[in-house]
Amino acid sequence: MKNKDIKILLVDDEPDILEIVGYNLSNEGYNVITGSNGVEAVKLGKKHKPHLVILDVMMPEMDGIEACELLRKNPDLSDTIITFFTARGEDYSQVAGFDAGADDYITKPIKPKVLISKVKALLRRLKEKDESSEVIKVGHIVIDREEYKIVKGKEEIVLPRKEFELLSLLASKPGKVFKREDILDRVWGNEVVVGGRTIDVHIRKLREKIGDESFKTIKGVGYKFVV
Amino acid sequence: MKNKDIKILLVDDEPDILEIVGYNLSNEGYNVITGSNGVEAVKLGKKHKPHLVILDVMMPEMDGIEACELLRKNPDLSDTIITFFTARGEDYSQVAGFDAGADDYITKPIKPKVLISKVKALLRRLKEKDESSEVIKVGHIVIDREEYKIVKGKEEIVLPRKEFELLSLLASKPGKVFKREDILDRVWGNEVVVGGRTIDVHIRKLREKIGDESFKTIKGVGYKFVV
DNA sequence: TTAAATCGTGATACACTCATGAAGAATAAA
DNA sequence: TTTATTCTTCATGAGTGTATCACGATTTAA
Incomplete structure (x- = not known):
């Protein structure tokens, strides 16, 4: 599976974050879809069936936790990896995130290099699974x-x-x-x-x-x- | 290849970890070599040419990242699998680890059963390659x-x-x-x-x-x- | 050549592994 | 909940892999 076949759904309410992170991910060749709140996250998730979802926790309309729970209920997305953006030290959101079915989290502030490495690491699981599911x-x-x-x-x-x-x-x-x-x-x-x-x-x-x-x-x- | 022919280099500065993990690995029949800092890791790695190296990230003298980079430079160890111990959420160490040429990481706290599983999974690659010529x-x-x-x-x-x-x-x-x-x-x-x-x-x-x-x-x- | 050591052979007894039927947990479904 | 399915355990017995032994044959050493 090539990078351009990998869809990443990126959801945050700050346009700056969307742009910076989105740019970096696109640069690596990933197919990036963006949204700005939880409702959009769920809608886009169902529509595009991304391989990886990156959610901000704090968002208007619907927060990341709730969006994560809803996404997890969709059987089409059972193999999807979901991660959160979370501020360092925000213990609560981390715990709640794992409870909601998240696989990992990425701490803010976001450093592009760290982010890319992490994304690669996360997608590695997917590839392994993919190969064994022939x-x-x-x-x-x-x-x-x-x-x-x-x-x-x-x-x-x-x-x-x-x-x-x-x-x-x-x-x-x-x-x-x-x-x-x-x-x-x-x-x-x-x-x-x-x-x-x-x-x-x-x-x-x-x-x-x-x-x-x-x-x-x-x-x-x-x-x-x-x- | 039998387990006793498989050498595992285990490096951590906490004696407790060395003992517990070392005991569990020995119990499975692996040939375990231990060291307590990065300098030793490199020295022992060159000397014994282990099949698998497990490194703690935080260590005195030389940390795991640097040790990993040095080990990777040795052509004798090109087939060696290198993994890190890393605490959950330590973003930096994971990223740096992959950059340094690590193949995987094992999150602390360490559960022996999980560890053994992981080690076996990692060594399976090695064995398959080996067995194909048997x-x-x-x-x-x-x-x-x-x-x-x-x-x-x-x-x-x-x-x-x-x-x-x-x-x-x-x-x-x-x-x-x-x-x-x-x-x-x-x-x-x-x-x-x-x-x-x-x-x-x-x-x-x-x-x-x-x-x-x-x-x-x-x-x-x-x-x-x-x- | 003879005695001692070592090996081959047949028969035999032991030990172990696996197949099987049945039945009790554990888990999922209704 | 009850019901059905799956998973695991157990006891039994057959089969065969494995080890032992006694004795004769063969080799080696003296």
């Missing part, structure tokens, strides 16, 4: 990460989350053996500790739904997906 | 570590774990004689004690499956794999 095709099976469903031949199969993640991991490298430990790390995550037999049970479910022949057990090591 | 070819035999299978001519052979490890070890240096003692260390691990005849039995299995002629016994010493 549609995987293996053999006659299509895994659609975005819609959380898989298509086998002409049949459409809906899988629960864990099963989907597991299949999606195994199918990301057909033939490769994934060690049980790795599977736990990547599907269940480190913070959750589950018993050893859990993986087997999920594999069984997949075997029932997708086909026994696709999943091979390597005893003492793990499982692999074959085409 | 196919050994000797004569008409191909040993594919990633898929845990052996291809002999056009025949595909699936070996149980111990046999696979043993073959994999012997074939890693065809012609070289591996002492029984060494084989025990590397296939069984030095903490496990097994009887003296165990190796023979496994060699027998390999002879049955791969071919008698490939394994030569050096009496009183060990075995070697020949093409």
Whole structure:
């Protein structure tokens, strides 16, 4: 994804800020949309579905916090990153911002260099997510990460989350053996500790739904997906 | 590549942090090296060539940013991943960190589970690169570590774990004689004690499956794999 | 050549891993 | 709330990977 494909919605009631920040962002090649209050923020957000929203907290009509909450309710914007402008030391707005579903905040006064770096850092997450959310095709099976469903031949199969993640991991490298430990790390995550037999049970479910022949057990090591 | 082959350089001026984080990383099997300021970071980095460096930003003698810049200049460390400890909201340090060539940052306060997750995620890049070259070819035999299978001519052979490890070890240096003692260390691990005849039995299995002629016994010493 | 050490072999017993069915938590949906 | 679905655990049993042992064969050293 190139910078010009990335839309940033910038909302502040001070025209100076809009101009300076907007200029700097455009200069980096981003596609910048501007608004001057919370109502506009919500309207423009729904219309343009930006990748990143930068909101001032204090604004007429509707403040940034409320706008953030409304934007978060829109499912189209679930992947959008929302950040606030906040004055240094304004603890309250930071807390309220995170409560409203913000991902980060940028402190005023704004230094262009800092801002750009921060924006890049924030958008890095997006790119990572973007890359991992491709549609995987293996053999006659299509895994659609975005819609959380898989298509086998002409049949459409809906899988629960864990099963989907597991299949999606195994199918990301057909033939490769994934060690049980790795599977736990990547599907269940480190913070959750589950018993050893859990993986087997999920594999069984997949075997029932997708086909026994696709999943091979390597005893003492793990499982692999074959085409 | 096993975890114990992965070196992590951890630098912070607070002994508590070093101990807690160091303990958690060691527990996962990583080889942890610690230092307490930027000067040490650079020195240890050059000496040990770690795979991952975790730097605190605020340190006496030399801060993390400067240390990072110096480390990045060393061509030996071009594949090394560098991350910072940074407190939430410390805009400046994050920006400066990325500018200095950091790959990521970890926010304080540090939660061990989150840290381990993050470290594993970071090291995954490294491992993937590494594993892609883990196919050994000797004569008409191909040993594919990633898929845990052996291809002999056009025949595909699936070996149980111990046999696979043993073959994999012997074939890693065809012609070289591996002492029984060494084989025990590397296939069984030095903490496990097994009887003296165990190796023979496994060699027998390999002879049955791969071919008698490939394994030569050096009496009183060990075995070697020949093409 | 003989004795000692080492290895190969077959049979066997142990240990471990995994598949499976069922049933109890946990979570989401109605 | 109740209901349904998903997730996890557990017990059981089969299967096989792994280790052990005894004994004969082979090599090495004296």
